Amino acid sequence: METYDAVVVGAGQAGLSASYHLRRLGLRHVVLDADRTPGGAWQHRWDSLTMHDVHGVAALPDSAPPTDGHAGDQGSDQGDGQSDGQGRANVVVPAYFAAYERTHDLPVVRPVEVDRVEDGPDQDGQGGLLVVHAGDRSWTTRTLVNATGTWRRPFVPHYPGVETFRGEQWHTVAFPGPEHFRGRRVVVVGGGASAVQHLGELAPVADTLWVTRREPVWRTDDFTPERGREAVALVEERVRRGLPPTSVVGVTGLVLRPQEQEAARLGAYERHPMFTAVERDGVRMPDGSFERADAILWATGFRPAVAHLAPLRLRSELGGIQLDGTTAVADPRVQLVGYGPSASTIGANRAGRTAATSVRRYLSGASATRSSLASS
Numbered sequence: 001m002e003t004y005d006a007v008v009v010g011a012g013q014a015g016l017s018a019s020y021h022l023r024r025l026g027l028r029h030v031v032l033d034a035d036r037t038p039g040g041a042w043q044h045r046w047d048s049l050t051m052h053d054v055h056g057v058a059a060l061p062d063s064a065p066p067t068d069g070h071a072g073d074q075g076s077d078q079g080d081g082q083s084d085g086q087g088r089a090n091v092v093v094p095a096y097f098a099a100y101e102r103t104h105d106l107p108v109v110r111p112v113e114v115d116r117v118e119d120g121p122d123q124d125g126q127g128g129l130l131v132v133h134a135g136d137r138s139w140t141t142r143t144l145v146n147a148t149g150t151w152r153r154p155f156v157p158h159y160p161g162v163e164t165f166r167g168e169q170w171h172t173v174a175f176p177g178p179e180h181f182r183g184r185r186v187v188v189v190g191g192g193a194s195a196v197q198h199l200g201e202l203a204p205v206a207d208t209l210w211v212t213r214r215e216p217v218w219r220t221d222d223f224t225p226e227r228g229r230e231a232v233a234l235v236e237e238r239v240r241r242g243l244p245p246t247s248v249v250g251v252t253g254l255v256l257r258p259q260e261q262e263a264a265r266l267g268a269y270e271r272h273p274m275f276t277a278v279e280r281d282g283v284r285m286p287d288g289s290f291e292r293a294d295a296i297l298w299a300t301g302f303r304p305a306v307a308h309l310a311p312l313r314l315r316s317e318l319g320g321i322q323l324d325g326t327t328a329v330a331d332p333r334v335q336l337v338g339y340g341p342s343a344s345t346i347g348a349n350r351a352g353r354t355a356a357t358s359v360r361r362y363l364s365g366a367s368a369t370r371s372s373l374a375s376s
Contacts, residue, residue, distance in 0.1 A: 004029050006359050007132050007141040009114050009308070011106075012040025013060065013345050014338035015147035016097060017352025019106045020061045022145075025360050030139060032112040032132065034152070038101055039094025041151035046175040048201060049089045053259070057093055058345035061353070062104070066096035112137070117144060118311045128366060130312075130333060142366065143359045145335045146309060147348075150302035157300060161278040168295040172198070175297070181206040185292055187283055189274075190299030191216045193254060196269070198299055200260035203268035209291055211283075213274045219255045235341040239323045242316025245304070245340030304339055326355040332362055 006022055008015050011033035022029045037043060051057075051067070059065040067087075101108055112134045120129035120140055132139045154173040162169075170176065172194045178201040186202055188195055191212035202208050239245050256264055263269065275283035275291070282292040306314075306321065314330045316322045321336060328334040335355035342351035 001138075001140050003129065004139060004141040005363060006143045006145055006356075007032060007130075007139050008145040008147055009117075009132065010040070010147035010149060010338070011035070011038065011097070011101070011108050011110070012042075012147060012149055012338065012348070013058070013097075014149070014342060014348035014352055015040070015145070016100060016106065017061055017349045018145045018147060018335075018337055018355050019108070019352075020104055021353045021356030022359065023104065023106065025356055027356070027359060027363070029107065029141075029145075031106060031108040032114055032134065032139070033108055033110040034113045036111045037094065038098035038108070039090075040097060041149055042093035042097070043090055044151060044173070045090045046177050047088055047090065048177040049197075051087045051089055051092055053197065053257075054089050057089075057096070058349055060096075060100050061349060063100055066092050114148075114308050116308050116311055128333065143333045143335065143362055145337060145355050145359065146306065146339070147337045147352075148305040148308075149338045150304055153303045153305045153307075154298075155301050155303050156298045159275065159278050161284075164280050165278050165293075165296065166280050167293055169298065170295065171298045171300070173302075178202050178205050181295060184294040185209070186295045186297055187211060187275075187291065187293045188297045188299060190301065191254075191271075192299065192301060194301070195299035196254055196256070196260065198297055199268040200257070200263045202297075203263035203266045208263075208268050209272060209293070210268060210270065211272045211274050216254055216271055233341075239320060239340040242318040242320050242322030242329070244318075244320040306336075306339075309334070325358060326351050327358050327362075335359060 005027040006029040008018050008022070008029060008031040011031050015031055019029065019031045035043065057066055114132055114134045116133045118131050118133065120131040128142065130141050130144055132141060132144065151173065154171045156171055175198065181202055182205045185207040187209045188199055188202065189211055191214060195210065199208055199210055235245055256269070273286050275285050277284040278296070279290070282290055284290055312331055312334065314321045314328050314334065321339070322329040323336060323340070326335045326337055326342070328336060335358055337351035337355050338348045342348050
């Protein structure tokens with residue numbers, strides 16, 4: 001069986017960036033992607049999410065960023081033909097990723113759903129190998145770059161009575177768009193950017209109630225590059241200590257965009273405390289009052305999709321995977337990209353480069369160790 005220098009798991013922004021840099025460094029690798037088509041999590045986002053809504057997508061290495069009518073410099077007519085930011089993000093960005101894979105001839109294999117990564121046997125005295133399993137298929141590698149992100153692990157907290165609710169319950173991961181809720185009463189749960197965006201779309205067509213566990217933190221000043229670096233540094237410090245990562249947005253605070261001003265005028269951003277229980281036709285508030293609801297929209301975020309790494313025992317006693325840069329402290333064969341501070345398009349690009357460089361450094365060190373043992 002062929003032994004790769006690296007196996008990349010996931011072909012979103014972070015995985016493609018890592019693959020580009022691994023190829024540039026001459027490292028033999030393969031990218032395993034669970035989806036049937038290119039696009040990472042972007043292809044699964046809701047239809048009403050436009051390129052204007054996502055504040056743009058950072059360009060992949062050696063590429064221009066995607067725009068509505070085309071996919072950056074990877075080719076034209078790759079979007080849905082719209083302009084002025086109205087192109088659907090779930091069309092434009094996947095087309096951009098697909099063109100990028102073709103242009104750079106990246107070794108992506110799909111669909112491959114990785115279910116576990118384990119220590120492999122010593123082979124020809126090399127040792128330290130990993131085996132990546134996907135059903136009855138497997139790949140042997142010296143290092144692993146995990147780029148699975150969070151989209152496949154939506155988080156919904158449990159509240160008493162939630163199973164008795166007669167209305168609909170949705171999570172951001174499956175948001176059907178605002179028209180689905182027209183004329184209905186929707187409780188939106190969550191204090192992050194997704195909740196703000198959902199309220200912006202829903203308030204003009206539905207009756208909304210916004211609830212969060214904590215008071216939302218609104219950003220009133222300009223978001224400068226310095227503020228961005230400070231926010232990323234705070235998240236980096238968490239993963240450096242081995243704590244579960246928080247979102248960068250959770251550190252930077254929330255801001256209303258122009259397209260959300262109508263929802264603000266309608267009072268959609270009047271925050272209410274979290275309900276204490278869910279009942280058949282609504283939710284029970286902390287003061288004992290009852291709020292009727294036809295639907296609950298859980299904009300409660302995601303968790304890192306890393307269950308397949310469990311056999312490697314990477315988690316610290318604090319519950320997260322401790323990183324030094326992108327390298328897992330518990331196992332330097334493993335790089336994590338799109339995790340914690342690199343869970344953004346710009347951060348994912350930088351993490352891809354860092355991971356590829358760290359892979360080369362690890363392989364060089366492992367090779368020197370084997371040579372030293374052989375000579376002795």
